[in-house]
Amino acid sequence: MQKELLVGAVALCLIAVAWFGGIFSGEEDGPELEPFPEFSTVADDGVTYSNSDFAGAPYIVLFSAEWCDTPCHTSMHAINSTLNGPQVIVLSTDPAEDPQGITLSDWHDRANSHDDEDDDLGQTLDFPFAKGVEQAEEIKISSRPSIVFVNSDGGIVDLHKGILSDSAEIISYWESAGGSI
Numbered sequence: 001m002q003k004e005l006l007v008g009a010v011a012l013c014l015i016a017v018a019w020f021g022g023i024f025s026g027e028e029d030g031p032e033l034e035p036f037p038e039f040s041t042v043a044d045d046g047v048t049y050s051n052s053d054f055a056g057a058p059y060i061v062l063f064s065a066e067w068c069d070t071p072c073h074t075s076m077h078a079i080n081s082t083l084n085g086p087q088v089i090v091l092s093t094d095p096a097e098d099p100q101g102i103t104l105s106d107w108h109d110r111a112n113s114h115d116d117e118d119d120d121l122g123q124t125l126d127f128p129f130a131k132g133v134e135q136a137e138e139i140k141i142s143s144r145p146s147i148v149f150v151n152s153d154g155g156i157v158d159l160h161k162g163i164l165s166d167s168a169e170i171i172s173y174w175e176s177a178g179g180s181i
Contacts, residue, residue: 033155036061036148037135041091043128044104049089051154058157058177059087061148063132063141065094066102071163072145073114076125078165079147083174083181090125091132093141104129149177 040050060079064072079088092107102110108129115123139148139156149158157177164170171181 033151033153033157034139035154036150036156037138039091039132039135041130041132043089043130044108045128047128049128049130054087054089054150055152055154057087057152058174058179059089059150060174060177061132061135061150062088062090063093063136063146063148064090064144065092066099066104066107067094068144069110069114073111075145075147075164076111077115077123078167079170080123080125080127082167082170083179085126086174086179088127089132090127090129091135092130093133093136093144095133104131147173149173149179151177 036051038051040048042048062072062076062079064076076088076090079086090108090111092104108125111129112123112125136146139159143161145163147160147164148156149160151157158173160169160173164173174181
């Protein structure tokens with residue numbers, strides 16, 4: 001009789017563990033993230049970049065436009081100096097080939113020189129500048145800058161609209177995408 005009670009108790013425990021395990025283990029990986037749209041674009045350095053160039057590591061897509069100066073350039077430099085050279089691609093949301101006569105190369109040069117006065121850093125932005133109109137439309141980018149933090153699986157973790165210059169906020173976004181300092 002004790003043996004039957006023991007077997008029954010063990011069976012009941014196993015059922016309880018299986019039931020609770022089934023209820024509480026379904027969301028271990030978290031919600032499925034929207035993937036960053038597929039892209040293949042020629043940047044100002046003449047290289048064609050696509051999602052596969054960034055696969056396997058977190059990265060940042062900074063949506064801007066050739067004519068977006070201070071808010072966009074400030075965000076670019078803040079991200080670059082805070083994260084010490086993360087994987088970044090800057091994509092233009094302007095469909096014109098050279099809006100206001102500004103080429104991709106001119107745009108990159110203007111962004112680089114943004115911090116070259118007075119006591120500024122004079123840092124170089126070592127990331128590509130390219131067109132990304134379709135990708136901006138697909139994820140409904142409507143303001144410049146808009147900064148997208150993408151994890152190593154290509155999922156969009158965060159989207160920040162407007163200027164981003166606070167180091168703590170940049171680090172928080174970057175770490176949420178799986179990046180490290």
